[in-house]
Amino acid sequence: TPAPASIQASPPIDGGKVGALTLKAPSITLKERGLVTSSSGSNSSDAGNILVITDILTLKDGSQLKSNKVEGTGRAGSILITATDDVRLMDGSSIQSSTTSQLGGSGGSINITSGHSVALNNDSLITASSTGPGNAGNISIDAGNQLILQNSSLTTEANQASGGKI
Helix, strand or coil: CCCCCEEEECCCCCCCCCCCEEEEEEEEEECCCCEEEEEEEECCCCCCCEEEEEEEEEECCCCEEEEEEEECCCCCCCEEEEEEEEEEEECCCEEEEEECCCCCCCCCCEEEEECCEEEEECCCEEEEEECCCCCCCCEEEECCCEEEEECCEEEEEECCCCCCCC
């Protein structure tokens, strides 16, 4: 079985900044556990932001858009999605911003703007979380005409600090 396709931004070995990821196309589809991730490890740098500009964004088959801060004092990057038509998450797919740092790094925000609808189906998830002392990020969704959650969820949670706002 081939490995899932992925696009990743991570810090250089010398601990420099993590760059932002920008995806721009009329239609963007991640499938079969596809992954777009920005991550920052054990230094003070922030994870880079993820910016998606499209007409239709589809994540399916367990695919992920993810920004995370693993260690250190920096924060997870924000995820910004602008779709003129639809945002669709299906079959266990997710959009996640998280921090697991025990040194206080906070989670990034998730902002989704859609001209028509945002739909999550079959165990899909949009979440901002923190397992350390940093606050979780906020989630903002402007779903256009409709927001559909079918056996799926929107969450923000923190184990040691404040959860974000939805």
